[in-house]
Amino acid sequence: MxxxxxxxxxxxxxxxxxxxxxxxxxxxxxxxxxxxxxxxxxxxxxxxxxxxxxxxxxxxxxxxxxxxxxxxLPEPLMAVTAHTPLHLLQLAWHLGNRHLPAMIEEHRILVRQDPVIADMIAGLGGHIHPHEAPFSPESGAYAGRGEHSHSHSHSHSHSHEDHSSH
The missing domain is CATH 2.60.260.20 (Urease metallochaperone UreE, N-terminal domain)
Incomplete structure (x- = not known):
């Protein structure tokens, strides 16, 4: 072989x-x-x-x-759009907080179809548009890039406590 x-x-x-x-x-x-x-x-x-x-x-x-x-291959995706660039950035934060693979574009974010995520986006005032395209999400900050690969330990906390009063 x-x-x-x-x-x-x-x-x-x-x-x-x-x-x-x-x-x-x-x-x-x-x-x-x-x-x-x-x-x-x-x-x-x-x-x-x-x-x-x-x-x-x-x-x-x-x-x-x-x-x-x-x-x-093209596959079924959701195109996430927002009212303003700041709103799209806020939606990107929520998607990233769920560790979802995403294709980031200037005026939209493409993610794989997921009814729970669609409901979350709608609840945050965003819009979901069905879209079909090849899916090639961002590789992430810790993905290997040729000889410059890095490791990423998940020993840090993923708690979502509100620390705004500290």
Missing amino acids: KQIINILPAGSWAESDAADQFIADYEGRHRRRIVLTLESGERVLLDLKQARLLAHGDGLVLDDDRIIKVVA
Whole structure:
């Protein structure tokens, strides 16, 4: 079985050089170690030190030098919008406080469909619009970035007490 030996970031290689494609939704593209089935039916091994999101347009370099293009499937999302930029920032804080993967755009935030989150956003005065698109959320401050990876311990408290009077 062929193995992936390198990942070329989207835009850094000529997509016309792709020998095959790996097509998946967000869950299928956020991996550490798995056998991937390519569009042709060929199976290849992905074995990374830590989980990462394979972005649309990334190139997976195989040990025989072929490059496989990553294609992100569209999936049902919710586009969160607000009345003002400040209101959108406040909604972003509430979404982030729930550790939700999110795509941050200038005038909206895209999150995966979730009726509980939709009710929360509506209760905060935000608006939810159904949307279908490939989902590639922010990777997070502690995600590995090439050689500059960091670890993030969750030993800190996640209590949500009101400390405003202190």
